[in-house]
Amino acid sequence: MVAEKSAPHLHSAVEPKQTVKQRVDTAFRTAMPSLFVILSAIMLAAPFGVPGQSALQIGIAMCTVWFWAFNRPTSMPAIAVFIIGFIIELVSFGPPGAMLLSLLIIYGVAHHWRYGLSRLGFLMCWIIFSIFVIITTIMQWILVCLHAFALLPLTPALFQIALTIGIYPSLFALFVWGRRVFAHPSIG
Template sequence: MMPDPSMSAWEPEIRPRQTVWQRLDHGARRLLPSLFIALIIIFFSAPLNIPGAAELLPALVIATVFFWSFWRPTGMSGVAVFLLGLFMDLVGFTPLGVSAFILLLVHGVAFYSRFGLMRLNFLLVWGVFALVAAAACLLQWGLACLFRLSMLDIAPALFEALLTIGVYPPLSALFSWILHRLDEKEDI
């Protein structure tokens, strides 16, 4: 914003004050991706006997973290990703910090590569996500092997990687629609 030439250098710029409801609305929009992930973790960790819930949970979380870290990093901060990863570890009875570490890596790759990838079409972004998702699933498998001190079957990790890659397009379409709605709301 350009300074007003009629104002002197020592006069502070006056910004319009936001009401409490505007602040709450803005905060809720920023927390929406994190709340979505927290609800997904709770839903898929509940004993509802959903077939494939154990494989679908990391797929949904990784895809969500990647999308929001890529397109709206203010809605998916590193602190939120870390806390959601710890929550996922606690609920899923995995070693504490494994999911947080993997999700922070996904967040970092999406966040730092976003300016180079924003100009690309969806298929190329999906290809980059596929590489990130496969690396995340293989890293999770490698850490599980390390913690158990034995080689585990790699087939579940490959299935989880393919599931994560396959779940990204529909989630991306849903989140793009939500992002468009949020942007419309901010313009008003």
């Protein structure tokens, strides 16, 4: 008799069927960034009286959409960005569609440039993000002025720009940790 000396296959062609618990866990891990934005937007819509509360709501949404759109696009699909923008529109008092349009612009740039952004370091990604935060916030300010039929002060827009750009490094660190934990649940 001749023994067959072939290497065993590392991955079989037949994968075991996932249990319901595993599918729910996978879906929850995938939806975690979207759920984070929605919950933080709803919490920041409550009248706590914190200065800059609405700017923080918008800043968290922009930072989250930017990070997840180019780091893990399956966790931040376009439909999720649309739903996030719609929910923020419902709980905020801005002109209709301004926040939704801003989030879709941020998402489109990050998703379209994700391969190039993934090769850049943190500082360059932060600079590019800052440029698009300035563009979308000025666009929001123009839409608010058109909605009010008046030239409103620019200071709230500048505060929103500074806050959004300023919180990005902290959220980046949180999201890097979260990306690792979502991919490998044993780490953490």
